[in-house]
Every structure is written in C-alpha cells, then in structure tokens.
Amino acid sequence: MLELNDLKLSYGSTQILKGVNLSVKRGDVVSIIGPSGTGKTTLLRCINYLAKPTSGSITFDQIKMDYQNADKNAIQAIRLRTAMVFQQFNVFKNMTVIENVMDPLVVVQRKSKAEARAIALEELERVGLSGKLDNYPSQLSGGQLQRTGIARALAVRPDVILFDEPTSSLDPELVGEVLKVIKDVTSSGITSLLVTHEMQFAKSISNRIVFMDQGVVAAEDTPAGIFDNPSLPRLAQFLNSERVI
Template sequence: MLKLKNIKKQFGDLTVLDGIDLELKKGEVAAIIGPSGTGKSTLLRCINLLETPTKGTIEIDGFSVDSKNLSPKDCIELRKKTAMVFQNYSLFKNKTVLENIMMPMTLVQKKDKKVAEEEAMALLKKVGLADKRDYYPSRLSGGQQQRIGIARALAVHPEIILFDEPTSSLDPELVNEVLELIRELSNEHECTMLIVTHEMRFALEIANKIIFMEKGKVVEEGSPNELLYNSTNERTRSYFKQFIDN
C-alpha cells in the first residue's frame, strides 16, 4: 500500500535521511520512534512531498513517483492520497471549526457546500466536538484543536494519515484525549496510519509495526513484541531497555 525505496534527503551537506526503505500494508498502523533529530518528521514530510526527497521513489496505493522526475501533477495526485496531522494543529484562525473541516472538501475535492457541511458535521460528532461547530480555534483548548485537525485529515478520505508528533504541543493533561481518539480510529481500520511519536507506551500499544530510526536510517522494524523483547540488534535493545526497566 505504501512503499518507500531508497529515500534520501539532504539539506546542503547535511544528510537527514540516508536510504529509507519501508513498506506498509493497507490498514496497518505503524509508529516511528527514535532519538530526536534523526529524521522522523522529515520522512513524513517527504512522503506527502512537503519536502522533496533528494533521491528515491514513493508509491501509495499503486501510484508511484520518482523524486528525480516529479511533475506538479505527480505532486497533486500523491497528496490526494495522504493527509497530515501536524504538531501545531495548523488550523485557519479566521475560520470556524466547521469551516476548517469543510475547506479541503470544497476547495480541493470541489464538493457541494451542503454535502461538505453534512460530512463535516458527521466528523465533528466522531471527534466529540459537534457543539463547537461555530467556534474559532482561539476558543478551543489545544486538545480540541488537535481533534479538529484529525477531523480535517479524515475529511478527504486519505489512503494514509501521517501524524507528526500529534501530542508534542499539548499540555500533559490534554495528551490522553488526543491519544484516545487516535486509538479509536486505529481500531476502526479505516485507513493506514504512520505516527511519529515520543509517547512510547502508546506506540507499543497501538501499532502493528514499530519502526526504530536513528541517524537518518531505519535501524530495525517489527512488531512491538519483536522489538521490545526479541530484538537481536544491540542498539535497539539499548534504546528499549529503559522502557522494559520502567
């Protein structure tokens, strides 16, 4: 469903991603973990072409692009298959909650406004915020804003949702409400999810696959049990040891 082959990303002389190969099946939930500064968020941004890989190919649901021969049409088609949930919510401050969710449907998908409003209200109910439809983002808590961001991502019916540290900007008491929503979505198996997170216990609980990255490379990948208890890689074992001990 998602196939990455030899994805590299350089900023000048700095190599951030160094030959990433990765495959996800349809409906799979994968968590990317690892030390800060190892390229996890950059990888997500390369998948939906917010950053153009220096080298490599990306395939989503049978549609493949080569970073060396990208056309504007390729970028549009690939982005139609993905949606991103950002660290900082990225809501339009001058739009209501309902309008924020409707925008990708009316502007990108060209849906009828009435149809888009009905679908947006259904999504607001799904994330438990139907009563906030006419609020502006400034009136919402961080957790509520992130839930709206997730609803907006769902609005375009993507093949894959990319979560970039979805709780990193939240106060500790608001983290659980967002994690619980992601957990509910994962149980529904509606779409594939790739989650960059430092919430280790959440990652181990929710993910079918754990991807451990360091220094721009995939060190090891496998099921939570494989990486946590049965890894043969010394670096993986040392990284996970703190979580076993705690």
C-alpha cells in the same frame, strides 16, 4: 500499497535521510520511533512531498514516482490520497471549527458547501467536538485544536493518514483525549503512519514498529519484537532512555 525505496534527503551538506526503505500494507498501523533529529518527521513529509527528497522513489498503489524527476500530477494524486495531522495543529485562526474541517472539502475536492458540512459534522461528532462547531481556535484548548485537525484530516477520506507527533505540543493533561481519538481512528482500519514518543501507546495500537536512528531504518518488527525483545543494542539503549524497558 505504499513503498519507499532508497529515500535520501539533504539540506546543504547535512544528510537527513540516508537511504530509507519502507513498505506499508493496506490497513497497517505503523508507529515510527527513535531519537529526536533522526529524520522521522522528514520521512512523513517526503511521502506527500511537503519535503523534497534528494533521491529515491515512491510507489503508491499504481502511482510510481522517481523523486529526482518528480511529476506534478503524481504529487497531486498522492496528496489527494493522504492527509496529515501536524504537531502544531495548523488550523486557520480566522475560521470556526466547522469551517476549518469544511475548507479542504470545498477548496480542494470541490464539494458543495452542503455536502462538505454534512461530512464535517460527521467527523466532528467522531472526535467529540459537535458542541464546538462555531468556536474559533482562540476559544479552544490544545487538545480540542488537535482534534479539529484530526477531523479535518479524516473528512477528506484519505487512504493513508500521517500523524506527526500529534501530542508533542499538548499539556500532559490533554494528551489522553487526543490519544483516545487516534486509537479510534487507527482501529477503524485506515492505513496509518504515526511518529510518536508515546511508546506505550505505539505498542498498544500498532501492528508494526519502525525504529529510526541516524537517518535510516535501524530496526523494524512487531511491537513485541521491538519492545519486549530488542535485539539491537542501540534500540535497547533508546527504549531504556524512554523508560520502556
């Protein structure tokens, strides 16, 4: 379904991604783990071209694109089939909860307001926010803001949803409510890529774990293979630092 080949990205003389290869099948739940600064978030942002790779290629079903010759139509087609949940929520402060979820449906997908509202209501019910429709972001907790972001991502009916450390900006007491929603989303069968430091959560929801280190995929395996029997010393060191083993 989705394949990245020899993906590289540099900012000036600093190379962030050093040749990443990743293949994702339809229905996969792939958690991407690794130390901070190793390119995990950048990798996600390259998929929908929020970050511009230096070289490499992407195949998304029938869409194929060489990043050195990026095609606007291909970029748009990929963006229409993906949705991203950001670390910092990225909700519009001047819009209510339901307006935030409706916005991409009306502006990007050109749906009627009535249709957009019906979809938004469905997704907000799904994330437990049906009682907050007319609240503004300033009236919400961090967990509620992130659940709004998840509802907005789901509303566009993406083929792939990208979670970029969705609990990193939350107080510890609010993490659980967001993880519960993510678990519900991933168990529904939607193809998901999740960058996270929540190791036990990644182990419980994923069918594959990718360990990134120094800008490359250093190890890739099932959750059991990664967490219960890490064959790579660097991986074992990382998991020990995260108190997983």
